[in-house]
Amino acid sequence: MGISTSTHGEGIAEVVMDVPPVNAxxxxxxxxxxxxxxEAGRDPGTRVVVLRAEGRGFNAGVDIKEMQATSGFEALVGANRGCYAAFAAVYECEVPVIAAVHGFCLGGGVGLAGNADIVVASDDAYFGLPEVERGALGAATHLARLVPQHLMRAMVYTCRNVTAAELHAFGSVLELAPRDGLRDAALEVAARIxxxxxxxxxxxxxxxxxxDPVDVKRSYRFEQGLTYELNLMGAGDRHRDAFVAEGGS
Incomplete structure (x- = not known):
């Protein structure tokens, strides 16, 4: 469990997230x-990277329980810097990155999928940013790469989700597949590349x-600055504490 990398066929690297219970x-x-x-992108033998996950869903964002169990701001700063590094790694990977998304893709998951070159999704996948309900902001930069502008704003304000089928209609998801066929579908696209x-x-x-018309690193860093403001004003802890108290994971 954790983060693992394996190779398949000619030049396909597969990076897998497996962090129960929800890949937070x-x-x-x-x-x-x-x-x-x-590391996968820097390997001269790699021609394409498939980023996928095991378990109930693709990614549920940051581990809020870790953040609330850590005194001071170390975990908050660490999570923000870690997300920044991971999103940038996907965007700057020297070869194309295919995100294979199943189940939920929330918060940081949207940051990963939004910065990927191609998204392939299972027919039960859905995407969303619950940040406003967690007293935070971020990854609207990456959501804006997946949905039209006004829908992106509505999703941020209301915390509503969109389905993979909707994103397929927009052209943001290249292919839909049944969950048990998602990995094969992603590897098939990877093989073509x-x-x-x-x-x-x-x-x-x-x-x-x-x-690219938007500097995704600078744009996301601006969003993170406002998350720090929310935390200083107490909104961050208030909403994260409520999430933990409700048994969120």
Whole structure:
């Protein structure tokens, strides 16, 4: 369990999150994920990375229980820096990253999927940002890469979710698959990329990041600054404590 990496076929690296019960990552977990994705991309034998998860869902964001059990602000700062590192690792990975999403994709999960090059999802997958209900902000930067602007705003304000089928209609999800066929579907897309000239694919990734209209790292850091403000004003702890008291995971 934890974060693991394996290789499949010709040039396909598979990075897997397996952190029960809901793949809510600890501070260390976010940095481990960032390291795994970066190392996979730096390997000259890697042509494409598949990022997926085991368990009930893709990713439920940060481990709020860890944050509330830690005195001071160390865990809050660590989680923010860890998310920043992991999201950036996906975006800056030297080869394309395919996010294979099943079940829930919430908070930090949206940061990962939104920064991926391609999203393949199971037909039971859904995406959302519950940050406002947790006294925090963040990953709207990445949600804006998945849904239209006004829907993104409504999702932030109301904390509503969208289904993989909706994202497929928008073109944000490339393919829908049954849950038991998701991994195969992602590996099939990965194989089509891995079949291309690896040098050209790496330059294609570099070129697409170079023409991106939004600096996702700077944009996300701005959001995080407002999360720090919410914490200083007491809103962060108030909502996180309520989440823990309700038995949230």
């Amino acid at each position: 990552l600890t501070v260390r977990g976010w940095f481990d994920l960032a390291d795994a994705v970066r 891995a079949d291309k000239d690896p040098y050209v694919i790496r330059r294609a990734k570099e070129s697409l990041n170079g023409i």
